[in-house]
Amino acid sequence: MSDFKQELDARGLNCPLPILRTKKAINGLASGEILKVIATDPGSVKDMEAFCKQTGNEMISSSESGGDYTFMIKKA
Template sequence: MSDFQQELDARGLNCPLPILRTKKAINGLTSGQVLKVIATDPGSVKDMEAFCKQTGNAMISTAEAGGEYTFMIQKA
């Protein structure tokens, strides 16, 4: 799926940096746009789910491959 407006590379960053950068990137998008986040911190899986619940943004998909986690988040 390449239907996204912005990509955030959070590889190599540990909590809370991936979530802080995601928050900043999402704030720069307009409603309905999609942010693709790539992270290597295993904790980011729960963090991103919690972030979406708290902010009302939609988690479209999550995937894991070779220790990299990819999140597709749609701005509310």
Template structure:
């Protein structure tokens, strides 16, 4: 498991809300901090991969268990 600075609960939110909430949460973090995001939207996987490429933040890892998707994103 990856160490993280802050956790964001994006369960039961549909696109684009998980990305928008993530963007807002990352703005409050320092460079190098890690944000853990938990989402239930199946489209979140490709959304977070695209978001990481577009913003320069690093998607460290992601996984799925029981219909919940967990992402660890490092602020660039």
């Protein structure tokens, strides 16, 4: 899926920076737009899931490849 509005590169950042950057980026999107986040912190998997639950945004997909975690988050 490459149908995203914005891409956030959070590689090399540790908790809580990926979430803080995601929050800021998603606030700049319109409802229904998709943010692609790439992170290297293994903790970001649980963090992103919790973030989506708390904010009502939708986790469309979450994958891992070569140490990069990619999340597609749809703004509520």
